[in-house]
Each structure stands twice: as C-alpha cells, then as structure tokens.
Amino acid sequence: MPTSPTPSAAAQTGGGTGRLGAVMRHYLFWPVFALVALLAVNTAVRPGFLSVSILNGHLFGSPIDILRNCAPLMLVALGMSLVIATRGIDLSVGAVVAISGAVALTYIAGAPDPASTTTVLLAIGLALALGLALGVWNGFLVSVLGIQPIIATLILMTAGRGVAMLITKGQITTVTSAPFKTLGAGFWLGLPVATLVAFGVFALVALLVRRTALGMLVESVGINPAASRLAGVRARTIVWTVFALSGLFSALAGLILSSNVMAADANNAGLFIELDAILAVVIGGTSLAGGKFSLSGTFVGVLIIATLSLTVTNVGISPLVTPLFKALVVAAVTLLQSPVMRRKLSARTRRRGRTAPVAPSDKPADVSTDKVVA
Amino acid sequence: MTTLASSRRDAPSPGRVPAVGRRLRIDRRYLPVVGTLVVFVLLLVVGGARYDNFLSVGVLANLFINNAFLVVLAVGMTFVILTGGIDLSVGSVLALSGVTTASLLQSGVPAAVVIPAAVLIGSVIGLLVGAMVHVFEVQPFIATLAAMFFARGLCFLVAPESIPINDETFVALASWDTWAGGQWRITSSVVVALVVVAVAFYLLHYTQFGRTVYAIGGGEQSARLMGLPVARTKVLVYVVSGTCAGLGGLLFAMFSRSGYSLTGVGMELDAIAAVVIGGTLLTGGTGFVLGSVLGVLVLGLIQTIITFEGTLSSWWTKIVIGALLLVFVILQRLLALRRS
Numbered sequence: 046m047p048t049s050p051t052p053s054a055a056a057q058t059g060g061g062t063g064r065l066g067a068v069m070r071h072y073l074f075w076p077v078f079a080l081v082a083l084l085a086v087n088t089a090v091r092p093g094f095l096s097v098s099i100l101n102g103h104l105f106g107s108p109i110d111i112l113r114n115c116a117p118l119m120l121v122a123l124g125m126s127l128v129i130a131t132r133g134i135d136l137s138v139g140a141v142v143a144i145s146g147a148v149a150l151t152y153i154a155g156a157p158d159p160a161s162t163t164t165v166l167l168a169i170g171l172a173l174a175l176g177l178a179l180g181v182w183n184g185f186l187v188s189v190l191g192i193q194p195i196i197a198t199l200i201l202m203t204a205g206r207g208v209a210m211l212i213t214k215g216q217i218t219t220v221t222s223a224p225f226k227t228l229g230a231g232f233w234l235g236l237p238v239a240t241l242v243a244f245g246v247f248a249l250v251a252l253l254v255r256r257t258a259l260g261m262l263v264e265s266v267g268i269n270p271a272a273s274r275l276a277g278v279r280a281r282t283i284v285w286t287v288f289a290l291s292g293l294f295s296a297l298a299g300l301i302l303s304s305n306v307m308a309a310d311a312n313n314a315g316l317f318i319e320l321d322a323i324l325a326v327v328i329g330g331t332s333l334a335g336g337k338f339s340l341s342g343t344f345v346g347v348l349i350i351a352t353l354s355l356t357v358t359n360v361g362i363s364p365l366v367t368p369l370f371k372a373l374v375v376a377a378v379t380l381l382q383s384p385v386m387r388r389k390l391s392a393r394t395r396r397r398g399r400t401a402p403v404a405p406s407d408k409p410a411d412v413s414t415d416k417v418v419a
Numbered sequence: 420m421t422t423l424a425s426s427r428r429d430a431p432s433p434g435r436v437p438a439v440g441r442r443l444r445i446d447r448r449y450l451p452v453v454g455t456l457v458v459f460v461l462l463l464v465v466g467g468a469r470y471d472n473f474l475s476v477g478v479l480a481n482l483f484i485n486n487a488f489l490v491v492l493a494v495g496m497t498f499v500i501l502t503g504g505i506d507l508s509v510g511s512v513l514a515l516s517g518v519t520t521a522s523l524l525q526s527g528v529p530a531a532v533v534i535p536a537a538v539l540i541g542s543v544i545g546l547l548v549g550a551m552v553h554v555f556e557v558q559p560f561i562a563t564l565a566a567m568f569f570a571r572g573l574c575f576l577v578a579p580e581s582i583p584i585n586d587e588t589f590v591a592l593a594s595w596d597t598w599a600g601g602q603w604r605i606t607s608s609v610v611v612a613l614v615v616v617a618v619a620f621y622l623l624h625y626t627q628f629g630r631t632v633y634a635i636g637g638g639e640q641s642a643r644l645m646g647l648p649v650a651r652t653k654v655l656v657y658v659v660s661g662t663c664a665g666l667g668g669l670l671f672a673m674f675s676r677s678g679y680s681l682t683g684v685g686m687e688l689d690a691i692a693a694v695v696i697g698g699t700l701l702t703g704g705t706g707f708v709l710g711s712v713l714g715v716l717v718l719g720l721i722q723t724i725i726t727f728e729g730t731l732s733s734w735w736t737k738i739v740i741g742a743l744l745l746v747f748v749i750l751q752r753l754l755a756l757r758r759s
Contacts, residue, residue, distance in 0.1 A: 134560070186748075190749065190752055191752060191756075192748050192749070192752055193701055193702065195505070195560075195701060196695060196701050196744075196748055197748070199688070199691065199692070199695075199744065200741050200744045200745045200748065201741070202688065203688060203692060203737055203740055203741040203744060204737055204738045204740070204741020204742065204744075204745075205741075206734070206737055207734040207735065207736070207737030207738035207741065208738060210732070210734035210737075211734055211735075211738070215732055215733075215734065311734075320507075320564055320567075320568075323560070323561070323564065324561075324564065327561050333558045333560060333561060334558070363575065363579065365572075365575035365579055365680075366572050366575050366576055367572065368567075368568035368569070368571040368572035368575075369568065369569060369571075369572020369573060369575075369576065370572070371568045371572075372565045372566070372567075372568035372569035372572060373569075375561065375564065375565040375568070376551070376565050376569075379551075379555070379557045379561055379562075379565070380551070380555050380557070383555035383556055383557055384555075384556050385554065385555050385556065386555070
C-alpha cells in the first residue's frame with residue numbers, strides 16, 4: 046500500500062506547497078481516496094452511475110440516493126463526533142433512534158387526525174424532546190456521576206430497545222400521514238427533504254463549532270478534562286451538552302428513518318447505526334482517544350459508508366455480505382492511519398524531501414496538522 | 420480507553436490485607452462480586468416466593484444448560500476487559516463458528532475435524548484483532564468492531580440460510596447428559612463451560628499470564644516497566660476471547676442443533692453486561708472470572724423469572740437488565756469514590 050505512487054506524489058507537492066500537501070497526505074487523503082475509489086468501481090460496473098436526471102421536477106439518480114440514504118447516519122455521526130471529541134462515546138444512539146420513531150408514530154397513530162400538520166408537528170416535537178431528555182440522561186451519568194461513557198450509554202443501549210418495544214407494544218406501528226412522509230421521502234427544490242434537513246443541521250453545527258471557541262473548548266476537554274477545568278473551561282457543561290445534542294440528533298435521525306418507511310420497528314430501526322456512526326467518525330480521522338476532531342472527516346466517512354452499501358448492491362453482491370466490505374474498509378483506513386504506518390509514511394517523506402525545508406515532518410507536528418478546519 | 424483513572428493502582432494480589440481502619444471484614448475487592456451474589460440470592464427468593472416450582476433443581480440446572488455458551492463468552496470477555504480492552508466481535512464470531520460447523524458437517528466432514536476447526540476460527544480472528552490492537556495501535560473498540568463486521572459478513576458467505584445439523588457423532592455429543600445426584604441434569608455443554616471456567620480461573624490467578632493481565636489493566640506503562648511481557652499478553656487476551664467465542668459457537672450449535680448466520684446478534688452486549696454485573700471494572704485491572712459466571716446466572720435468572728411471570732413480554736428482560744446495569748455501575752462508582 047505505501048508503495049503506491051500517490052503518497053509520493055503528495056509528498057512532492059508537500060515539498061512545494063508546504064502545508065496543504067501535508068494536510069492532504071495525513072488527514073483527509075485516504076478517506077477521500079476511498080470514496081473516489083468506491084465511486085470509480087460503481088462507474089466501472091454501471092457507466093451511468095454518476096448521472097443525475099430530472100424526473101417530475103425532482104433530481105433522480107444514484108448520487109441523490111446516496112445523499113438521501115446517508116441523512117440519518119449523517120445526523121447520528123455528527124453527534125457522535127462531538128461526543129468522541131470529549132473523549133466519550135455514545136452507544137445508545139440506535140436505541141434513541143428506535144424510541145424516537147416509536148413515540149412519533151404511536152402518537153400520530155393515536156391522534157384523531159393523523160394527516161393534519163399540527164399532529165405531525167406535535168409528534169416531531171415530542172420525539173425530539175424525548176431524544177433530548179435521553180441525551181441529557183446520558184450526559185448526567187457521564188458528567189455528574191462520572192461513569193465511563195461506554196458503560197453509561199450501554200445502559201440505555203440495552204434498555205432503550207425494550208422501552209421502544211414497550212411504546213409500540215411489540216408491534217410494528219404503521220401510519221398514513223402525508224405531512225409526516227415529507228420528512229423522509231419528500232422533495233424540496235428538487236432535493237430530498239431528509240438530505241436538506243441533515244446537511245442543514247450539519248452545516249449549522251459545523252459553523253457553530255468552528256467559527257466560535259466552542260470547538261476548541263470541546264477539544265480541550267477531550268485532551269485533558271482536568272487541565273481544561275482548571276483553566277476555567279466548564280468541562281462538565283460541555284460534556285453534558287454534547288451528549289444532549291447526540292440524543293437530539295439521534296431522535297431527528299429516528300424521525301427521518303421512520304418517516305421514510307412510515308413504520309416504527311422497535312427491534313430493527315437504527316440497528317447498528319451506532320457502529321456505523323463510530324466507523325464514519327473513525328474513518329474521518331477522529332481519534333477515539335478524544336481531543337482533535339474533524340467534522341469534514343466525519344462527513345466524508347458517512348458518504349463512504351452510504352456509498353459502500355449502495356456499491357455492494359450495485360455490483361450484484363447480496364446486501365447481507367455488506368458487513369464484510371465494511372470490515373475491509375475500516376481495517377484499511379484505520380491501519381493506514383495507525384501510528385506505525387504514519388511513522389513509515391513520514392519517514393519516507395523525510396527521505397525524499399530532505400533537500401526541501403520541510404517543517405512539519407516529525408511526529409508531534411504530524412499530529413498537530415490534523416487539527417484543521419471543519 | 421481511559422487508563423488514567425486506574426493507573427495508580429497496582430495489580431491486586433490475592434490475600435492482600437486491606438488498610439487499617441476499615442470496618443468491613445471482606446476485602447473490598449470482593450465487594451462487587453458479593454453484591455452480585457446478593458442480587459442472585461434476592462432473585463431466587465423473589466422467584467421462589469412468587470411462583471411454585473421455581474426453587475426446583477430442574478430450574479437451576481436449566482439455568483446452566485441454557486446459558487452455557489454465554490458463560491464461555493463471558494469468561495473470554497473477562498480476560499479482555501481486565502486488560503482495559505473490549506471485544507465486540509464475540510457475538511458474530513460465535514455465529515461464524517456455528518455456521519461453519521453446520522456447513523462442514525453437512526458436507527460430510529467428520530466431527531473430529533470440524534470441532535477443532537470451529538474453535539480455531541475464533542482463535543485466528545482473535546489473533547488478527549490482537550495484532551491490530553497491539554502492532555497497529557488501533558483502539559480495541561474499533562479493531563473488534565471491524566472483526567465483528569468481518570465475521571458477520573463471512574457468515575453470510577458461508578451460508579445465508581439456517582443449516583440443520585444431523586451428523587451422528589455431533590448429535591450424540593450434543594445430547595449426552597448425566598444426572599448429578601440423581602436430579603441435577605448436566606449436559607456436555609455444561610461440562611465444557613465448567614472446564615472453561617476452571618481453566619480461566621487457574622490462568623488468571625496462578626500463572627504469570629494471569630498476573631500480567633491484571634497488571635496491564637492496572638497500568639500498562641507500569642507493567643511494561645516491571646518487565647512483564649505486555650505485548651504478548653495483550654495479543655493473547657484477544658486470542659483467548661476469540662477462542663472462547665469459537666467454543667461458544669460450538670456450544671450454541673449443540674444447543675440449537677443448527678447453524679444460522681443471524682445468531683448472536685447483540686450477544687456481545689449480554690456478555691459485556693454479565694461481566695460488568697459480575698463486578699469487573701471496564702477500566703480494567705479489577706474483577707474475577709467467577710464474578711462473570713455469577714453475572715451470567717443473574718441475567719439467566721431474570722429471563723427465567725420473566726418466563727415464569729408469563730404475562731410480561733420479552734422486552735421487559737432488556738429493561739430490567741438495563742436497570743440492573745445502572746444500579747451496579749452506580750454502586751461501583753460509589754465504591755471507587757470512597758476508595759479515593
């Protein structure tokens with residue numbers, strides 16, 4: 046792998062344009078490379094894969110499918126990135142997705158007029174409030190009681206699906222409600238509503254995190270909670286907030302998922318979405334050890350996972366085998382990003398670029414270049 | 420993941436006298452396990468009071484028979500968690516081992532070859548995970564997550580549908596049982612599980628490997644400075660866990676007489692829950708394999724009670740296990756707070 050021509054090409058530009066080359070080599074290069082490779086495979090199998098056409102005033106085509114299918118994961122992974130940045134992890138997102146769908150659909154199904162906009166808005170509000178409350182609960186366990194995030198959220202992960210089943214009474218609740226269907230399956234300005242919602246929230250959070258000091262505070266808590274508290278950062282509030290946000294975003298994801306199929310399946314809605322989200326975050330180059338995080342990396346990671354799922358069906362393999370390919374992508378990306386490989390790659394670069402003045406070549410500097418824009 | 424909190428503590432040595440001024444007579448290291456025991460007894464009392472025939476030998480014997488595979492999984496998981504790692508792959512490795520067993524037996528391979536092969540699959544996957552964790556410094560969470568997807572994908576490649584097992588030797592092995600004391604039914608799975616527990620207990624408490632496992636959980640850096648074989652041990656715990664998962668798959672195949680690629684979805688959570696309820700800290704360094712066995716029995720007993728209740732639906736199991744986890748985690752937290 047390291048003998049492929051691309052890293053050395055990047056290294057050469059790295060000698061010329063300095064920082065940009067280094068960034069491309071170390072941080073988003075492999076994820077974007079993987080995404081492009083996946084798209085290339087698809088186009089090779091089906092030449093029209095990347096074409097987008099207009100049908101009934103909506104955009105249609107595989108790229109649009111990818112954008113629409115990735116919406117729930119995008120939201121969940123967004124919350125997950127923030128949680129992971131504070132050195133935490135949120136395993137309960139899948140359960141929150143199930144609960145949110147269950148609550149919304151049960152409410153709509155029980156309402157006198159399922160098709161009215163008021164009912165739908167109330168249902169959405171209810172589900173979001175519940176998601177937020179569950180996130181606050183996780184945050185309470187982690188930030189106030191000081192329980193390890195993985196175990197604190199494991200509690201809700203285990204109990205949550207039971208709660209969702211309790212809400213739907215073990216049935217798969219289905220409804221017919223046009224306004225609710227819009228959220229998951231509707232189009233606006235030719236684009237899927239789900240995509241617009243997810244990308245909108247993502248952009249908003251990215252702006253908030255990177256254009257204010259919030260992102261830096263989150264990172265400081267992740268790097269050293271005690272030190273940042275002593276430096277005057279409200280570590281507890283920040284940890285609490287990111288868990289609450291993760292719950293809120295998961296609830297929104299649950300609404301989109303259930304609206305897409307117009308059914309709440311407490312057992313299978315959002316099953317393994319926590320793992321996909323963590324994968325997306327890790328593929329995007331954010332370390333599970335906390336601290337530096339990259340929302341743009343997460344963005345690419347989510348697109349990779351969504352494209353991968355579509356690729357498997359496109360190539361004609363049973364979707365049941367998808368996990369195998371996920372495993373291969375994860376293994377490849379994490380191994381390429383592993384310290385051992387990085388050391389090898391950067392040693393290579395140093396040898397090649399010895400004549401040029403390469404500043405950020407030793408290991409600590411490598412790490413710092415990862416902390417880039419959102 | 421966070422070794423900071425526990426890095427000050429050394430590996431617990433058996434028989435260490437607690438500091439002076441403590442009123443408790445039991446070593447506080449055993450407190451979480453004692454808590455689990457109390458819950459277990461409470462569940463027995465509640466069940467016995469509410470339902471006739473609950474406190475019968477049959478129910479207790481079935482507790483072991485139905486949870487033999489989970490005991491094996493939890494034992495393997497204990498090794499990994501003691502070093503401060505985690506193994507998410509056990510559920511799907513169990514499925515892979517079971518599916519491979521069924522598929523090989525179906526194509527006529529003798530059971531004497533199939534059984535070691537199924538266990539070996541687990542060991543090999545464990546070895547791969549261990550290498551990822553140790554050599555490439557991938558976090559255990561991610562490495563075992565990759566293994567989980569890998570094994571689940573392979574399952575579907577081997578056989579998408581459920582395969583029945585009709586091999587005579589295998590069926591004979593699976594249906595072998597004996598009656599201890601005339602009433603307590605013991606199947607071959609239970610024997611295997613008990614042997615695994617005994618071996619694990621010996622390994623953890625009487626060998627250098629076991630000491631190193633505890634030492635890594637207490638503080639990897641200190642363990643390394645003490646000259647303990649940290650690298651080898653860190654890889655080996657994943658091999659142990661993988662092997663246990665392979666063995667668990669075999670037991671599950673014996674239990675269900677079939678191999679199906681969707682078995683064991685979420686079973687890693689049951690195993691982790693059992694280990695945590697059994698008093699092992701997820702930060703590593705503290706815990707006992709017998710505690711994990713007790714944890715599995717508590718989970719099994721909850722399931723039994725809910726079955727006995729009849730009117731309660733199956734999802735209450737999840738809710739009760741979640742609540743129990745919460746109580747135990749908060750208890751552990753309080754204990755840790757009092758210590759510091």
